[in-house]
Amino acid sequence: xxxxxxxxxxxxxxxxxxxxxxxxxxxxxxxxxxxxxxxxxxxxxxxxxxxxxxxxxxxxxxxxxxxxxxxxxxxxxxxxxxxxxxxxxx
Amino acid sequence: xxxxxxxxxxxxxxxxxxxxxxxxxxxxxxxxxxxxxxxxxxxxxxxxxxxxxxxxxxxxxxxxxxxxxxxxxxxxxxxxxxxxxxxxxx
DNA sequence: ATTATACGCAACCATGAGGTTGCATGTCAA
DNA sequence: TTGACATGCAACCTCATGGTTGCGTATAAT
Numbered sequence: 262x263x264x265x266x267x268x269x270x271x272x273x274x275x276x277x278x279x280x281x282x283x284x285x286x287x288x289x290x291x292x293x294x295x296x297x298x299x300x301x302x303x304x305x306x307x308x309x310x311x312x313x314x315x316x317x318x319x320x321x322x323x324x325x326x327x328x329x330x331x332x333x334x335x336x337x338x339x340x341x342x343x344x345x346x347x348x349x350x351x
Numbered sequence: 352x353x354x355x356x357x358x359x360x361x362x363x364x365x366x367x368x369x370x371x372x373x374x375x376x377x378x379x380x381x382x383x384x385x386x387x388x389x390x391x392x393x394x395x396x397x398x399x400x401x402x403x404x405x406x407x408x409x410x411x412x413x414x415x416x417x418x419x420x421x422x423x424x425x426x427x428x429x430x431x432x433x434x435x436x437x438x439x440x441x
Numbered sequence: 442a443t444t445a446t447a448c449g450c451a452a453c454c455a456t457g458a459g460g461t462t463g464c465a466t467g468t469c470a471a
Numbered sequence: 472t473t474g475a476c477a478t479g480c481a482a483c484c485t486c487a488t489g490g491t492t493g494c495g496t497a498t499a500a501t
Contacts, residue, residue, distance in 0.1 A: 348371075
């Protein structure tokens with residue numbers, strides 16, 4: 262796991278909202294997730310921007326994605342967060 | 352506490368090293384801290400750049416600083432990290 | 442008193458990150 | 472098969488960030 266990628270992925274507020282949504286509903290389509298962010302969190306964002314965020318999250322290991330037919334299904338993974346957050350706590 | 356500032360502060364590798372050092376030795380001068388990063392972590396960085404990082408950490412509440420004579424003493428504070436890291440863990 | 446030290450401040454620079462636009466591709470439904 | 476739909480890809484733009492340089496200031500040491 263690349264620690265740096267995890268911290269950088271968490272640095273963006275939109276990506277944190279995406280993780281919130283995925284944490285609540287483990288599997289979601291890129292399209293679903295985009296719709297939910299716009300509707301429930303009043304975020305103004307395009308699908309393409311969302312796709313980029315997914316890429317960042319995926320490279321950090323915070324998310325895995327799989328192609329099912331014409332959909333890209335995204336799954337949340339909290340493991341990297343567990344590994345990273347106790348660094349300065351005793 | 353501004354959550355966003357905490358995540359953003361943790362996104363930089365140099366700042367994370369600074370926290371490592373401060374975690375190990377609670378009180379340090381800007382000068383000491385700079386020297387330690389250069390010596391022990393082989394980081395090439397100027398004092399001014401370090402001062403900027405301290406500002407970022409301080410605004411995030413991860414560090415507090417105090418002027419003692421001609422020194423600026425920096426103190427680590429892990430409280431914001433505790434408050435922020437359990438967001439996606441159940 | 443004078444010099445060295447530790448630091449603050451401000452301007453400047455280069456790079457990367459988040460975002461948009463436009464178009465191509467693959468899949469599903471009618 | 473044809474059209475709608477969900478997504479991929481690439482170029483481009485803007486702005487924040489990390490960094491440097493140069494200079495000024497207050498404290499400490501000789």
